[in-house]
Amino acid sequence: MRLSSLSGVLLLLTCLPSALALKAGDFKTCAQSGFCRRGRALAERANANAGAWTSPYSVDPSTLVIAPHEAQFTAGVKSSLYPDIKFGLDVRVHKDGVVRVRMDEVGGLRKRYDEAASWALIQQPEISSEIRWTAGKKDVRAVYGRKKEFEVVITFEPLRVTLLRNGKEQVVLNGQGLLHMEHFRTKEETPATAQVEGGEEGEQVVIKAENPRAWFEGESEDAYWDETFLSWTDSKPKGPESLSLDINFPNHGHVYGIPQRATHLDLPTTTGENPTFTDPYRLYNADVFEYLASSPMSLYGSIPLMHAHSPDSTVAIFNAIASETWIDVSHPTRSSTNTQWVSESGILDVFILPGPTPSDVFAQYATLTGAAPLPAHWALGYHQCRWNYVSTDDVRSVQKRFDEEDIPVDVFWLDIEYAEEHKYFIWDRKNFPDPVDMMKDVEAVGRKMVVIVDPHLKRSSNYPVYQEASELNVLVKPKNGEGEYEGWCWSGSSSWVDFFNPNSWDWWKGLFKTTVRDDGKFSWLDSTENVHVWNDMNEPSIFNGPEITMPKDSIHYGGWEHRDVHNINGMLFHNLTSQAVSTRSDPPKRPFVLTRSFYAGSQRFGAMWTGDNLGTWDHMAVGIYMVLANGVAGMTFAGSDVGGFFGNPEPEMLVRWYQVGAFNPFFRAHAHLDTKRREPFLLDEPYKSIVRDILRLRYSMLPVWYTAFHEGSLTGVPVLRPHYVMFPQDEAGFSIDDQYFVGSSGLLVKPVVQKGVTETSVYLPEDQVGIALVYYNYFTNYIYTGSAKGKNVTVPSALHQTPLLIRGGSIVSTRERPRRSSPLMKYDPFTLRVALDKSGNAKGDLYLDDGETYDYQQGNYIWREFVAGKNGKKGVKISSKDLGIAGRAGNEFEMSMESVRVEKIVVVGLGGKPTSVKLEAGGKELEWTYEPGVAADGKKEGEGSVLVIKDPGVGVGIDWVVVVS
Template sequence: MRSFALFAVLSAFLSLPDVFAVKSHDFKTCSQSGFCRRGRALSARAQEAQSSWKSPYSIDPSSIIFSPDEAVVSASVKSSLYPEIKFGLELRIHEDGVVRVLMDEIDGLRQRYDEAAYWALVAEPQVSKTVSWTTGKKDLRAVYGDKKEFEVVVAYEPLRVTLLRNGKEQIVLNGRGLLHMEHFRTQTAKETTEEVASDESGEGQEVLQVENVRAWFEGENEDDYWSETFSKWTDSKPKGPESLSLDITFPNHGNVYGIPQHATNLSLPSTAGESPSYSDPFRLYNADVFEYLASSTMSLYGSIPVMHAHSADSTVGVFHAVGSETWIDISYPTAKSTQTHWISESGIMDVFLLPGPTPDDIFAQYARLTGTTALPAHWSLGYHQCRWNYVSSDDVRTVQRRFDEEDMPVDVFWLDIEYAKDHKYFIWDQKTFPDPVEMTNDVAANGRKMVVIVDPHLKRTSDYPIYQEASDMGILVKPTSGEGEYEGWCWSGSSSWIDHFNPASWDWWISKFKTTKLDKGFSWIESTEDVHIWNDMNEPSIFNGPEITMPKDSVHYGGWEHRDVHNINGMLFHNSTAAAVRARGDIPKRPFVLTRSFYAGSQRISAMWTGDNLGTWEHMAAGIKMVLANNIAGMAFAGSDVGGFFGNPEPEMLVRWYQVGIFSPFFRAHAHIDTKRREPFLLDEPYKSIIRDILRLRYAMLPIWYTAFRENSVTGLPIVRPHYVVFPKDPAGFAIDDQFFIGSSGILVKPVTEKEKTEATVYLPEDQVYYDYFTQYAYRGANKGKHITVPAELHQVPVFIRGGSILPTRERPRRSSPLMKLDPFTLRVALSKAGTARGELYLDDGVTYSHEQGELVWREFVAEQPQRKTTRISSKDLASAKPERAVDGVALAKYDPKNAFAKEIAEVRVEKIVVLGLSAKPSSVKVEGGKGMELKWEYVPGVAASEKKDGSASVLTIRDPKVLITEDWAIVIS
């Protein structure tokens, strides 16, 4: 979101970035970043030295100490470069097999930042009680796993940590000798080589030798150790150099994924080695990048330092809990191996090795560390309509009326920064929004919600109570001196920023969202519980700051510099906001908070979007890849702005973008203030009707999406899944990132992201039947995969149902999703080539946390062939069978199938069942135990699932079988 008028003024005085094109020179490259330059130079020296290169770090075997349970081991580490500097190494093996490797400077001049894991982890991991370490002459080892298949080996000299599976190297730390933890030191004048060499006592020669060794490893110059200049800004570095370099190698894995957020391929391209795809490393440094490139390693708004490495044999992962700016080089020395080099500005080494060995295992292991996506409010999965800005309360009412007149469903209307008087968030502009509570109630009367932006910058004026209270409490970020308040410029002009690392800010921020008047201080009484929050600009974005953000030498709570916590900063803001929204009413309700900046663990609280994209075909395609990458990294509630934030997409592009949007977990249309209005009801025919149908398809599929979110909230499995996740042994799918599956539903989607396309090529990875969702045409895959060409006219989006799936949908058009609560269901039964199918449906009230007390419905649908020429379709209660899996972290010991929510929807029925791929026309269709009454059905002959040919599938439609969604039943097709 951008304020054009204010932007023009600020640009003139503050040399702000131009909104009409990304200015790459506003952001550093590695060569302009001192610590990255040093890290890359270290790698270059190692490459030049090749076999003669040796890491200076080693373990003193006599220092090894085992914990009482023996799953934790610690040791002293020394560096031959600086024998006087002490380092400590610790390894912990968790109950689930994850290996945590920590290294820190011991008794140094200062303390390195070591709290990143505190913010990222959902809880302190449980250490194994069965694993034990053994020491040898050259290394330290631990063997574990159900079949003793995993082994961790810690070599003493040089220090090297290796994770093996069945004797095969999976992950290697410091295998290339690039580990370097720059120790704290005092700034002194360095002696020249000539002065040292002239020492007649001979001691100078020894010092010279040490200096030469250090130069061989570190380089000859102190490169930006104590200060650094970029453009017109100077970063003082009072602590001196403290970067951490670490090489992580995957010797037997040829694809790596993750480390969002970047606009690039899902399978990460190379940045080093021979003929790299990019010249700069991937950067993790949360930044406000206007109109970012559709293919780049540039840092964007969020940073999650987690990477998956994959092969047909196994999947492994690493999570590096570091909150400072980090650059990552990737190279592929062979087609089956990957080398990475992680260079961070500050912090300790805190690396979690995720052993897998399957993608599902990796997601579970990472979820146990950082948590899963919070089960969102059901309405938040509907369509969100936003632009910068809806200009008045009457404008909002008009937009709502037009959606209703055109029979287009929508759940949420959004307000950008112009609702707030002088950009003082929480304070409505009474000229344009004189009746915010009445406006919100008008929206809520149709089952809808509002989302209103609250940015982190506070206008520095005494008549703004939020700023004045924060200033009086001393909870604002401080400047370099550590005294007073940091001042920068953003939409509200001169601004300060709340330091959400300060515990004193937490309850205070919660109190601001109360909709009743406080005894003391400001509360948002001109609001209701139907208003939810959008946190933007929380990187933080600062117009007159270096790289459009906060200076790194600003000071946070505890004396930590901003450089230490930059990538974590935005997460604390949206965490506090979510806590505030949840706590504002008497009954806690699930908050919806959208964040632009995020870190590992943000998924526990917020949704995210991919920021200020452009209305181009390239950005449409890039958005799919970015959403997939965020799902891989746990940030599953993700989406890209439909239509692009900047620009005026032509109708064809807008239609295609809506087709992308309905298959994203988060589905919002948004536009810049300078764009033409492009609400879907404004389009001419046939585009308007096409988009109406697209929106209705999203709403029909909401039960599928909500069920996928429940699975993600329990298991950590992505909501949208690339091919390598679903078919991990199929190399042909490892790099595919333009088609994907939705949860475990069996839906395969291939959006069209190119102009004037009327066909699409889709990859089918297996010998199975795939049914066109709309035409029921059956396509056959092959054992080694197969590409098919399918129709994709503008009104068509290639969507397929994998054979063996059962899809629950709600087909009745409604204005918003809450109005669908009592609607009946349609079941699509897509038979596999074996004549079987399975699916799930999860339901709860979608608003409160009553599901944690067992107020839910979780059903399993199964189609099987108990005997030849007979198909039985049944429904049973999954929550009774698996209460421990129904809700994340909550065991429903006394789950009652007749719980309050189940009673509330007790009359909801299945109104239609569609069976695809039957081998012959039935002679009878009856409810089992239903007094032998024949159901109403019709049959259209066609290709059976068991046949090995393409063609229109046979379709059996059973109408109103009079079975209830909350009860066990079975229908027998004979």
């Protein structure tokens, strides 16, 4: 690491976030956070006084106003604690059945931050015009759904919101009475005091108070106006404004989501009897160096979305809040879940997603915040990175070694040392004298580069990016609102662009242009259209800030404090950079921008990775859980650093990590500057050859990954699918997070994450209609028969073997010719692997387009469905048909792919040797071979039969039928 001054060295030595290991003391626990303490204390008082506890919030029926032509109503809410404080309630049902509940203080001393949803949502949701509210004396309710199965009820006193399905409670807001919106007040208000009498077993608890508010708010002002943590004091000029809310799922025993956190997918408990964690889950974007492999601590991103699941249904809630939030989870019974959400600021803005299936919930969330778009095809290849490739010669040398060893790679990355004094966009000419020539050398074989651009701007008179930002007055301000906030990061003394300020948007996008700008402002002339961007440190990470981030009383555009918008901050940086990279070309191309920090909606702008992990088996394992959890919350283009960012993994661990990475949506190897170089070509044999085979496997399956991303872009369903998503009624799979499915391909993978493993147990889920399934080993065609109740099978898993099964009933499309990079595969032929189920049927699909532009939005793509159906007693018909929009004309991409053919069809599980294999059109007999196996019909375990049809002479983009008799 090079630093510009001795003072910078000294500062970083003292302030770097956990330079050698995680310092848990750098980050708050709930007990060290005033508003979290207050929220938990509220819950403790409620639990201790369960018999007498009631919420002070109620709806004033006289203020109820029901919209005449929409499913919306508004009403006033009052609190018995503060009769003079007014709140407003707004409840609406969207066209797709999602229920939105908003509550805000009305006419208060100040305004609460209410813009979080506007950053997350893709548009204002459409309110249903068919659903009607019915008002009664005690509540207002609406019934809806295809079979009128859903009902939402808002009870007046106390205020309670309940979603029911078929009369069964699904989601309940304020059922425990923990709703508390701390109203704005003056510092002179007298703190409340209270006494509690009784409490012996069987005796009713009586609450007496000199001030009746004390039983609810507590006896003292706890961190209302300022708060100290370590050496930092957070001024709170607005006073207390936290929001507590209990959100319960009375008939759902499993909850998932609220990433990012390093723990299991099925969220462990934080309260109740024998909780797994004693602190709540925290959503507060933070640079947590070498994070723990099992912890509720906050990490780099925050998505306040939670799924709740049972064999009967899946529901979810999206709590649109941008401030620091703590979430307690408990299971009062095995089949129910209680949660309490405590946020530092903001309004109540909760979206209830009714499901009732996982796919319904994904679609409902995608309607709100958008689905992950179709990425550039090359972005799904292998990415090679480290901190740092130190020069243009280093990059060329690494590329040369990949080619010499016949190891595929698509992208080379540059970390912070490419930039002179860490002034992003400005090349260090000593080590990178010819950056554009270097980029063109990489591009010559279809590859791309990714270069880091962090959000901190070096406060220097010779850095035009900082100077322009300062002149535009688009930098975050200190707490007094004057001048520019100054903190320390890699570039030393730095300031941060305030992307909440609209004046920063066009300016930032202009920086990435590769041509001279008319306005004379800076542009990245030393770049090309094939250079994409990595946004790191965007929590924001600030070495000398509280909890390694920005002080909460810093000021953003509109006068909002950083505490109000912290969790959204990194998303805006990602958003604007994504727009900048896309629009630097004409016509625009799909950008690749990796982010470390994210929020709900970040999936629209690119990929994320799980941050600064360690080269340990535990971190390898938890990376899988984290990627699954991010996918559940919409952030599906995700991965963890192969090999771990820190440490020097032994060859066995590194090989296993490549197997994990090859089945992550985002596949990148990365390493800290203090680690040994560990590019795959440096490995000794047999490890080098094993990794080469793993990478070739990933490249052969790029059609599978691209098709899965296409499906997700339409439906919101994640690319990696946990068992509860695929088999929502199979209770044995609800907590499984060490194996998963890839899209709808039928591929089931269980990466090995322990040392010395030679075989592993894979759970085969039950079929939802009670029919035992059949699975095949992807590499050997060995048959594993399932069970109607689910079953564990043992799969060979020596170091060179990835436990990978294909479910019977699936057709997988691959490209088997090794290439140096994915763009070189564009015209390669396809292999179809047909894995028959016990009935002799299978299906699958394949999606293709040019992989770079947005032309697919005008119909320029190929989307085929392949279907295998039984033909006679032991035969099969395999056909291809178009899934695209009917009547598409002028499909230039399809015409450009006329020469691309299916070169092989492999049918596994056929009932016996065929007598004939022909094309239905013309009746031409095809060349084929058949191996009977020992379990030809898939009814018992053993080697499956294999029919190989060689070069059937059919194009990938046309209709055809192959008849096996």
